[in-house]
Amino acid sequence: MNRRFEDILMPVADAGAIMHPEFALLKWEALGNRLDVGQLCYLKRDTSRSRRELHTFDPASISKDRVKAVRKLIAQLSEKSDAGGSRPATVYLDGRVVINLLNWADRRGMHQALCARRETEVAIKAYFSALRELASQSKLSVNSAAAEQRTLLSVLKTYFEADDFGADLRPFRFRRNRVVGTEVPDSERQGLLIAWADAVFTGLGSNVLQFTPYPFVIGGAAGQTVQVLPNHYGRRDGDASWGLKGWNLKTGEPRTYKELKQRYIEEGSKYPTQHASTVVRTTSNQIKEANSNARASIRLAHAITSAYAFAVLFLAETGINLSQLMEMDWCDDLVNSVQSPSVVRQKFREVKYRAGGVEIAFKVSVAFMPKLKAYLALRGYLAKDATVDKLFLGADSVGKAANLNAQFMRHFYQRLESLGIVLPEITPRQWRAAKQDWAISNHGPVVAAGIMGHTLDTALRSYSNGTDAAHKSEMGAFFASVEKTVLEAGVELPGSLNSSVGACVKFQSPESISASVAVKPDCKSSEGCLFCGQYRVHADATDIRKLLSCRYCVRLTCGRVETVEQYDASFGTVLRRLDFLLDELRKRDGALVASIENDVDVMGNLDPFWESKLEQLFELGLA
Structure with a gap:
C-alpha cells in the first residue's frame, strides 16, 4: 500500500x-x-x-x-x-x-x-x-x-x-588530505565586499531613516560611486531598459523631454513625442512618490538591501555561522544592552540579552558598535508593518520584510547588481573561514576555537587553510629538491641506509633542503629525515608503503596540538611534505600508489616499523 x-x-x-x-x-x-x-x-x-x-x-x-x-x-x-x-x-x-x-x-x-x-x-x-x-x-x-x-x-x-x-x-578515521578546508577569500575580495556592504548599509539606511530625497549618491570601494534612483529596475542593460531611460546613470539626474525625444527619434520610434512624454511623466511620479512617502515601496526595498548589507558586515565582524545568524531572536531588551555593553577586552564589547528564555551573547569591536545601533533603528523601521521575531531581517517571496533566510547572500548580490555593483561572491562559510584565519594568526588555534565556537580539531581541519601565498615558499623548496629526492624503482644507492620513510645516502650528515622550511633535518626522527637533502625515496611498493604508513600515524596525532605554531611548523608541514612526495610518486606509478593507499588507509596494513609505532601511540594514549 x-x-x-x-x-x-x-x-x-x-x-x-x-x-x-x-x-x-x-x-x-x-x-x-x-x-x-x-x-x-x-x-x-x-x-x-x-x-x-x-x-x-x-x-x-x-x-x-x-x-x-x-x-x-x-x-x-x-x-x-x-x-x-x-x-x-x-x-x-x-x-x-x-x-x-x-x-x-x-x-x-x-x-x-x-x-x-x-x-x-x-x-x-x-x-x-x-x-x-x-x-x-x-x-x-x-x-x-x-x-x-x-x-x-x-x-x-x-x-x-x-x-x-x-x-x-x-x-x-578521516583521511585528512581528502577533507578540503574552506577557502579563505583573498584580502582584495574581502575588502571589495566589505567596502560596498558598508557603503550600501550606511548610504541606503541613512536615506531611509533620515527621509532624505532621491536621487542620491553612495561611494564605495576605490573611490567608485553609484547613483541611487527611486525605481526598482536593474542596471544589467544600463539605461537601455525602458524603466531607466528617464535617467542619466552617470549623474543621477532625470533626462529632459528634449533629450528623450531626440533619443527615440535616433532609435527610429514611430511615436517619439508620446514615448518621451510618458517617460518624463513616469520619472517625475517616481521622484514624487519616493520623496513624499516615508514608506514608499522603493524606500522599503532599499531598507531591506541595507539590512542585507548589515548581515554581511555582522558575519565578517563576528564569524558566526549562517544558522546562528538566522536563529538570533529579537527582544526589546537588546536595545538597552547595546547602549551599555560589557567590556570583554580592550577595543571589544560583548552584547548580552535574553530572548525566548535563552541568553544570547556576541562580541564585536568598539568601532562596530555605531553600525549595530544604526541597524537596530533600521530594523525598527522594517518591523513596523511586518510579523518578525528574529534579529536579522530580509525579504519574503513578494519583497516584504521577513525573517532572514538561508539564501540572503544570493539575494544581496542580486540587489547589488541591480544597483550596478558586480562583485565576486563570498559565502557565509568563507567569511567564517576568514575570521578564523585572522583569529588563528593573532591568537592561536585554542583561543580562535573559543572565539568561533567550535572544536580545536575543526579549527585546524576545516577552516585553517590560509591563503595560497602562505605556503608558496615552502612548496618552492619541495619542488627544487624533487629531482634528486624521488627516484625510479630499482635505482641503486651505494652506501645508503634504509630508513622508516625511504633511504639515507649520508647518515649523520643532515642537510636542510631550504631555509624557508620550518622543520629542520634530524637523523634521530623520521619526520626530520623527510626534510633532509640526503633523503631519497624510490617509486616502489616498499617505500610507498613507508610514506603512507607514516602519514597514517601523523594524522592520528595531529589533532592534539594546542598552538598554531606547533601545528603549522610540525604536523602541518610534515603532512604537506608527505602529500607532495606521494603526488610525485603517483606521477611515476599511480596504480601502485592507489593500491597501497587503500591497503594502508582502509585495511590498516602498515609497514612493520609504523605498525609498531602505532601500537606505541595507542598505549601512550596519543592516538
Missing part, C-alpha cells in the same frame, strides 16, 4: 502529542528537503525508488515499539533544531543516517534496532562492517563512511542517553 504523509514543521512544541508518527514528514523552513521518518514505523517497506509516492508499505508490519522509537527520535531532532547552533541541514543529516541504518537493518530482520540498545548495537556493528566492505571495494569513499559512522554514533549516544554506546566500535 501507499501511505498518508503529514508535514511536521521543525522544531515541534511537543513531539509526544504527535498522534501518528507513521505519517510524519519532517520539514524545516530553511531547507527544501523533507525527512521521511514515518517510514521506519513499518518493518516491511520498499523505499528504493526516488519518488516518495512510489514507496510501498505493508500495513500489517507496523510496529508499536518502532512507533514509540520514532516519536522519541522526532523529539530528539526537534530539541536539536530548537537549541540553535546547528544548521537545519545538520539536523536533517542526523535523521538521514538513522534511516539509512534502519533500512539496512530491517532488510536483514534486525527489527529491534532503535527500540532496544543491545539490539541496536548489534545492528550498528554489522552495519559498520558493511560500510567498511564497501570502502574496501571503492564503492564508498572512506570519508563518507567515516562521516556516517561518526554521526550515527553521536546521534545514538544521545538517543539512548549513554556515552558508552558502541564503545567497542572503531569507526573509520
Whole structure:
C-alpha cells in the first residue's frame, strides 16, 4: 500500500502529542528537503525508488515499539533544531543516517534496532562492517563512511542517553588530505565586499531613516560611486531598459523631454513625442512618490538591501555561522544592552540579552558598535508593518520584510547588481573561514576555537587553510629538491641506509633542503629525515608503503596540538611534505600508489616499523 504523509514543521512544541508518527514528514523552513521518518514505523517497506509516492508499505508490519522509537527520535531532532547552533541541514543529516541504518537493518530482520540498545548495537556493528566492505571495494569513499559512522554514533549516544554506546566500535578515521578546508577569500575580495556592504548599509539606511530625497549618491570601494534612483529596475542593460531611460546613470539626474525625444527619434520610434512624454511623466511620479512617502515601496526595498548589507558586515565582524545568524531572536531588551555593553577586552564589547528564555551573547569591536545601533533603528523601521521575531531581517517571496533566510547572500548580490555593483561572491562559510584565519594568526588555534565556537580539531581541519601565498615558499623548496629526492624503482644507492620513510645516502650528515622550511633535518626522527637533502625515496611498493604508513600515524596525532605554531611548523608541514612526495610518486606509478593507499588507509596494513609505532601511540594514549 501507499501511505498518508503529514508535514511536521521543525522544531515541534511537543513531539509526544504527535498522534501518528507513521505519517510524519519532517520539514524545516530553511531547507527544501523533507525527512521521511514515518517510514521506519513499518518493518516491511520498499523505499528504493526516488519518488516518495512510489514507496510501498505493508500495513500489517507496523510496529508499536518502532512507533514509540520514532516519536522519541522526532523529539530528539526537534530539541536539536530548537537549541540553535546547528544548521537545519545538520539536523536533517542526523535523521538521514538513522534511516539509512534502519533500512539496512530491517532488510536483514534486525527489527529491534532503535527500540532496544543491545539490539541496536548489534545492528550498528554489522552495519559498520558493511560500510567498511564497501570502502574496501571503492564503492564508498572512506570519508563518507567515516562521516556516517561518526554521526550515527553521536546521534545514538544521545538517543539512548549513554556515552558508552558502541564503545567497542572503531569507526573509520578521516583521511585528512581528502577533507578540503574552506577557502579563505583573498584580502582584495574581502575588502571589495566589505567596502560596498558598508557603503550600501550606511548610504541606503541613512536615506531611509533620515527621509532624505532621491536621487542620491553612495561611494564605495576605490573611490567608485553609484547613483541611487527611486525605481526598482536593474542596471544589467544600463539605461537601455525602458524603466531607466528617464535617467542619466552617470549623474543621477532625470533626462529632459528634449533629450528623450531626440533619443527615440535616433532609435527610429514611430511615436517619439508620446514615448518621451510618458517617460518624463513616469520619472517625475517616481521622484514624487519616493520623496513624499516615508514608506514608499522603493524606500522599503532599499531598507531591506541595507539590512542585507548589515548581515554581511555582522558575519565578517563576528564569524558566526549562517544558522546562528538566522536563529538570533529579537527582544526589546537588546536595545538597552547595546547602549551599555560589557567590556570583554580592550577595543571589544560583548552584547548580552535574553530572548525566548535563552541568553544570547556576541562580541564585536568598539568601532562596530555605531553600525549595530544604526541597524537596530533600521530594523525598527522594517518591523513596523511586518510579523518578525528574529534579529536579522530580509525579504519574503513578494519583497516584504521577513525573517532572514538561508539564501540572503544570493539575494544581496542580486540587489547589488541591480544597483550596478558586480562583485565576486563570498559565502557565509568563507567569511567564517576568514575570521578564523585572522583569529588563528593573532591568537592561536585554542583561543580562535573559543572565539568561533567550535572544536580545536575543526579549527585546524576545516577552516585553517590560509591563503595560497602562505605556503608558496615552502612548496618552492619541495619542488627544487624533487629531482634528486624521488627516484625510479630499482635505482641503486651505494652506501645508503634504509630508513622508516625511504633511504639515507649520508647518515649523520643532515642537510636542510631550504631555509624557508620550518622543520629542520634530524637523523634521530623520521619526520626530520623527510626534510633532509640526503633523503631519497624510490617509486616502489616498499617505500610507498613507508610514506603512507607514516602519514597514517601523523594524522592520528595531529589533532592534539594546542598552538598554531606547533601545528603549522610540525604536523602541518610534515603532512604537506608527505602529500607532495606521494603526488610525485603517483606521477611515476599511480596504480601502485592507489593500491597501497587503500591497503594502508582502509585495511590498516602498515609497514612493520609504523605498525609498531602505532601500537606505541595507542598505549601512550596519543592516538
